[in-house]
Amino acid sequence: FEGILTYNQIPINNYNLNSLRSEIGIYMQKQDLFSACLWENIALGNPNVKEQDVLDIFKIVGLEQFFKGLSKGFDTHIEPTGKRLSTSNVQKLLIARSLLNQPALLLLDEPMKLFADDVKQNLQNYLFGLKDVTIIFTTNDPSIIAKCDMVMHLEKGKIKSIQNTK
Numbered sequence: 001f002e003g004i005l006t007y008n009q010i011p012i013n014n015y016n017l018n019s020l021r022s023e024i025g026i027y028m029q030k031q032d033l034f035s036a037c038l039w040e041n042i043a044l045g046n047p048n049v050k051e052q053d054v055l056d057i058f059k060i061v062g063l064e065q066f067f068k069g070l071s072k073g074f075d076t077h078i079e080p081t082g083k084r085l086s087t088s089n090v091q092k093l094l095i096a097r098s099l100l101n102q103p104a105l106l107l108l109d110e111p112m113k114l115f116a117d118d119v120k121q122n123l124q125n126y127l128f129g130l131k132d133v134t135i136i137f138t139t140n141d142p143s144i145i146a147k148c149d150m151v152m153h154l155e156k157g158k159i160k161s162i163q164n165t166k
Contacts, residue, residue, distance in 0.1 A: 007020065007023075022101060022103075024103050024104075024105045025097075025099055025101065025103035025105070025106045026098055026107045027094050027095045027097075027098040027106075027107070027109060028109045029109050029110055031094050032080070032082065033078050033080070033081060033082040033085075033090060033093060033094070034078070034080060035077075035078065035080045036077070036078060037074060037075050037076060037077055038074050038075070038076045038077075038078055038093075041078050041097070042054055042093065042096060043100070044097065046100075049100060051074070053100060054074075054096070057096045057100055060123060061092040061099075061123055062092055062115065062116070062119035062123075063089065063096060087114055088114045088115065091111075091114050092115075092119075095108070095123070104133060104134065105133070105134050105136070106127075106133060106134070107136050108135060108136070108139075109137075110138065110140075111123070111137065111139070112124070113141075120143070124143065124144065128147050148165060149164065149165060150162065150165065150166075151163045151165055
């Protein structure tokens with residue numbers, strides 16, 4: 001590859017890695033939860049995470065009822081890969097994790113694939129209402145594509161077309 005990867009017009013090599021990571025939220029379909037309590041799976045060791053912020057995000061991603069049903073709340077043990085949880089709840093927990101720190105850059109891989117229509121609409125409203133956030137989706141979902149400012153069509157790893165939609 002040739003070229004320079006920049007973030008805010010600054011070469012990526014000029015950034016402190018931890019500082020850069022704190023600005024990015026990532027949800028990939030192949031991510032997993034790990035063997036630890038729910039809080040550790042969501043906060044990822046960040047001491048600045050506040051319980052109310054997590055509960056607010058849970059409401060956005062449709063986890064409010066799920067959380068209310070957990071007798072141990074945030075202390076509930078999560079098994080590796082989220083075993084014993086529905087695929088949809090694992091996906092929602094991982095998306096909640098990516099949104100929690102209010103990142104400046106969100107990378108979301110088919111983020112609403114398994115969601116009911118009401119949860120999908122609520123999450124879309126939240127995401128497309130964010131200010132000063134760049135969101136990069138990989139998706140085939142027409143309802144997401146229709147709301148994006150720019151659409152890039154990739155084929156076999158190459159850009160086939162770029163379309164400004166706004």
